[in-house]
Amino acid sequence: MMHETLTTQDAAVNTGTVVGIVGEFTDPNALIHAAEAMRDAGFRKWDVHTPYPVHGLDQAMGVKRSILTYISFTGMLGGLSTALGLQWWTGAYDYKLNIGGKEFFNWQFSMPIDFELSILGTAIFTVLGLFALCKLPTWYNRYQEDESFKKATDDTFVITVDCEDDRFSEQGTQEMLRRLGSKNVHTVTN
Amino acid sequence: MSVSHLEHNPASALTEPIRDPLVLGNPSMKDVTARIASIVEGKITIKYLLTVTVTGCMALLGIGALLYTILNGIGVWGLNNPVGWGWDITNFVWWIGIGHAGTLISAILYLFRQRWRNAINRSAEAMTLFAVLCALTMVLSHTGRQWLAYWLIPYPNQMYMWVNFRSPLMWDVFAVNTYGAVSLMFWFVGLIPDLATVRNYVRSKVAQKIYGFFSLGWTGSNRHWHHYEIAYMILAGISTPLVLSVHSVVSFDFTVGILPGWHTTIFPPYFVAGAIFSGFAMVMTLLIIAREILDLKQFITIKHLENMNKVIMATGMMVGYAYAMEMFIAWYSGSAWERWIFINRALGDYAWSYWTMVTCNVVAPQVFWSKKLRRSIPLMFVVSILVNIGMWFERFTIIATTLHHDFLPSSWGYYSPTWVEISIFIGTIGIFLTLFLLFAKFVPVIAIAEVKAIMPGAQPSHHHDDHAHTEVAK
Incomplete structure (x- = not known):
C-alpha cells in the first residue's frame, strides 16, 4: 500500500x-x-x-528440472508396498481366516488395493512435495x-x-x- | 522478423482463425480476472438466497430421513428378502458415476490437450467432489449399524480381526476413498493460483485474509509454476487410470457375485462408459444453469456445450451397445438362468424401468446427430435431464431385476421404496446442489489461470533460442 x-x-x-x-x-x-x-x-x-x-x-x-517426479515415484512405491504388506501381513500372517477356501494371500486379488494405494501414495507425495518445493504455505x-x-x-x-x-x-x-x-x-x- | 514469426508460429497463424474461439468477445486478461473474481464480491441476490433455501430444505429433509434411519435401523426402508439392495446402492452407483465426468474433463482431456476443457474443468471437478460425498452418504447409511462403519478400515483392534481383502466390497472402500481424496487434492491444487488472484482482487479486508489463507501465499513465481505444472501433470496422469478403476471396482461389487445378470465380464467397461455418460449429462445440466445465472456465456460457449454433447452421444451409444451385448451374451451363453433374467428384465415386473432406461439413454441422445439440435440449449438441457434419469434407472434395473427373482420361485419378491429412501435421495440432491451453489458463489468457478494461458497472445510467439541466434547474426 x-x-x-x-x-x-x-x-x-x-x-x-x-x-x-x-x-x-x-x-x-x-x-x-x-x-x-x-x-x-x-x-x-x-x-x-x-x-x-x-x-x-x-x-x-x-x-533446473524439478525433482518432484522422484518424490511422486517414492510415494507410489510407498503406497504399493503398504498395500502389499498390509494385505499379506493381516491375511496370511497375523490372522489367517479361511473364507471359502480362498488363498490367504496372492497377488491377483490384491491388485485393486495395490493399485488404489499406489495412486493415493503418489497423489499425497506429489501434493506435499509440491508444497515443500514451493515452501507453501x-x-x-x-x-x-x-x-x-x-x-x-x-x-x-x-x-x-x-x-x-x-x-x-x-x-x-x-x-x-x-x-x-x-x-x-x-x-x-x- | 514478422515473416520469421509466422514461420515459427504456425499454430496461431493457421489454426486459430479456423477454429471457433474458446473465449468470446476478445477480453483482455484484466477483464478475465475481473469477470470471474468479481463473482465472489458481488451482492448475494434474493434469487440466490431463495434457491439456496430450497436446496437447503431438500438437504435437511434428507438429513432428517438419515437420522430416522440411524435411530430405527434400515428396516424403515423398503428392502426385503430377496431384494437386499434398493435405492441405497442405486443412488450410490449413480452418484459415483456422476463424479466421473469431472475427473474425465480435468484429467483425461488435459492429457489429450483438449484446450476447451479449461473453461469447464473447475466446476466439473467441484461436481465430482460433491457427488462423491453424496455417494459416501448413501453407502455409509446402508451399512446398517452406521456408527460401526469405521470397521471397514483395517486397524489393530481388541478383537484381533482384520478386514477381508478378498472381498470386492473392501476394494470399493479403498477405491471410493482414494477417489475422493485424489479428487480433492487435484481440485485444490488447481485452485491455488486462482485463489491468489481473488486475494489480490477483492477489496474487503476479511475476504483478502480468507482467500489469502487458502491461496497459501501463492505469488505466481515461475520457479513455483515449474513445480506446479509437473505436479498438475502427475495428478492428471494418475487420475486417468484412477477414474477408470473406480467404476470398474464398483462394478466388481456386482460381477464377483454369481447372480445371473451381474456375473458378466462386460460390466467394468460398461460401467465406466455409463459413468462418463451420466456425469457429462450432469455437468451439462449444471453448466447450462450456471452460465445463465452467473453470466458466463463468454467463457462457456456454445462450442463447449456442443463438444460435450458429442461426448454424451458417443458414450450413450457405448452404453446402448452394452445393453444389446448383454442381451446377446445372455442368449449365446446358453445359461438358462442368464437367459431368463434378461427376458425378465425386458418383459417382467420391472419392464417399465428397463424401457425408461433404454428410451432415455439410447434413444434420446440420438438427436445430437444434427448439428443444429446439438447447439440448441433448451434441447440439450432436456436431453441432459433425461440422461440423468435414464442412468439412474439403469442402476435400478440392474439391481432390482437380478435380486427380485432369486433361483427358487419361493424367494421371489417385489421391491418398492418407502418415503424414507425417497427422502434420502432427495436429500442427497439437495446436499449436492447446495454445495454447488456455495461453490459457484465463493470459489472461482472458472480456472482463471488456465483460461488466460490459452488466450491469443498469452504465450511467446516463437522459441527464443532461435531468436537469440538472429540477434547474434544481426
Missing part, C-alpha cells in the same frame, strides 16, 4: 531497507528475452511472477505490498531481483531492466 505512488523517480528518496527491484512486462516475447539476458548475466536470486505458466520461461530463466512475501507485484496474479509479468544477489546494484539493475524493455522499474523497500 505504501508504495502505491512509487515511481522510478522517487525510488531513491524512499527510506527503509532495500528489498529488491521490481519491473513489469506485458509482452511474453520481451519477457522471455529479458529472462534470458538476466540468466546470461549471471543473476541467481531473482524471479519472474506470472498470472499463468508461460511456455519456455523455465528454460529462459535457467530453472508461506503467508508472507517481502514484495507483497508492492502494487506492481500484486498485478502478477492479474495481467502482468513481474520480474523481481533480490538485493542479496551478488550482481545486484540499485542503479545498475534498474537500468538493465529498463534496457530490456521493462516498465515501471522501481526499488522496493520495507
Whole structure:
C-alpha cells in the first residue's frame, strides 16, 4: 500500500531497507528475452511472477528440472508396498481366516488395493512435495505490498531481483531492466 | 522478423482463425480476472438466497430421513428378502458415476490437450467432489449399524480381526476413498493460483485474509509454476487410470457375485462408459444453469456445450451397445438362468424401468446427430435431464431385476421404496446442489489461470533460442 505512488523517480528518496527491484512486462516475447539476458548475466536470486505458466520461461530463466517426479515415484512405491504388506501381513500372517477356501494371500486379488494405494501414495507425495518445493504455505512475501507485484496474479509479468544477489546494484539493475524493455522499474523497500 | 514469426508460429497463424474461439468477445486478461473474481464480491441476490433455501430444505429433509434411519435401523426402508439392495446402492452407483465426468474433463482431456476443457474443468471437478460425498452418504447409511462403519478400515483392534481383502466390497472402500481424496487434492491444487488472484482482487479486508489463507501465499513465481505444472501433470496422469478403476471396482461389487445378470465380464467397461455418460449429462445440466445465472456465456460457449454433447452421444451409444451385448451374451451363453433374467428384465415386473432406461439413454441422445439440435440449449438441457434419469434407472434395473427373482420361485419378491429412501435421495440432491451453489458463489468457478494461458497472445510467439541466434547474426 505504501508504495502505491512509487515511481522510478522517487525510488531513491524512499527510506527503509532495500528489498529488491521490481519491473513489469506485458509482452511474453520481451519477457522471455529479458529472462534470458538476466540468466546470461549471471543473476541467481531473482524471479519472474506470472498470472499463468508461460511456455519456455523455465528454460529462459535457467530453472533446473524439478525433482518432484522422484518424490511422486517414492510415494507410489510407498503406497504399493503398504498395500502389499498390509494385505499379506493381516491375511496370511497375523490372522489367517479361511473364507471359502480362498488363498490367504496372492497377488491377483490384491491388485485393486495395490493399485488404489499406489495412486493415493503418489497423489499425497506429489501434493506435499509440491508444497515443500514451493515452501507453501508461506503467508508472507517481502514484495507483497508492492502494487506492481500484486498485478502478477492479474495481467502482468513481474520480474523481481533480490538485493542479496551478488550482481545486484540499485542503479545498475534498474537500468538493465529498463534496457530490456521493462516498465515501471522501481526499488522496493520495507 | 514478422515473416520469421509466422514461420515459427504456425499454430496461431493457421489454426486459430479456423477454429471457433474458446473465449468470446476478445477480453483482455484484466477483464478475465475481473469477470470471474468479481463473482465472489458481488451482492448475494434474493434469487440466490431463495434457491439456496430450497436446496437447503431438500438437504435437511434428507438429513432428517438419515437420522430416522440411524435411530430405527434400515428396516424403515423398503428392502426385503430377496431384494437386499434398493435405492441405497442405486443412488450410490449413480452418484459415483456422476463424479466421473469431472475427473474425465480435468484429467483425461488435459492429457489429450483438449484446450476447451479449461473453461469447464473447475466446476466439473467441484461436481465430482460433491457427488462423491453424496455417494459416501448413501453407502455409509446402508451399512446398517452406521456408527460401526469405521470397521471397514483395517486397524489393530481388541478383537484381533482384520478386514477381508478378498472381498470386492473392501476394494470399493479403498477405491471410493482414494477417489475422493485424489479428487480433492487435484481440485485444490488447481485452485491455488486462482485463489491468489481473488486475494489480490477483492477489496474487503476479511475476504483478502480468507482467500489469502487458502491461496497459501501463492505469488505466481515461475520457479513455483515449474513445480506446479509437473505436479498438475502427475495428478492428471494418475487420475486417468484412477477414474477408470473406480467404476470398474464398483462394478466388481456386482460381477464377483454369481447372480445371473451381474456375473458378466462386460460390466467394468460398461460401467465406466455409463459413468462418463451420466456425469457429462450432469455437468451439462449444471453448466447450462450456471452460465445463465452467473453470466458466463463468454467463457462457456456454445462450442463447449456442443463438444460435450458429442461426448454424451458417443458414450450413450457405448452404453446402448452394452445393453444389446448383454442381451446377446445372455442368449449365446446358453445359461438358462442368464437367459431368463434378461427376458425378465425386458418383459417382467420391472419392464417399465428397463424401457425408461433404454428410451432415455439410447434413444434420446440420438438427436445430437444434427448439428443444429446439438447447439440448441433448451434441447440439450432436456436431453441432459433425461440422461440423468435414464442412468439412474439403469442402476435400478440392474439391481432390482437380478435380486427380485432369486433361483427358487419361493424367494421371489417385489421391491418398492418407502418415503424414507425417497427422502434420502432427495436429500442427497439437495446436499449436492447446495454445495454447488456455495461453490459457484465463493470459489472461482472458472480456472482463471488456465483460461488466460490459452488466450491469443498469452504465450511467446516463437522459441527464443532461435531468436537469440538472429540477434547474434544481426
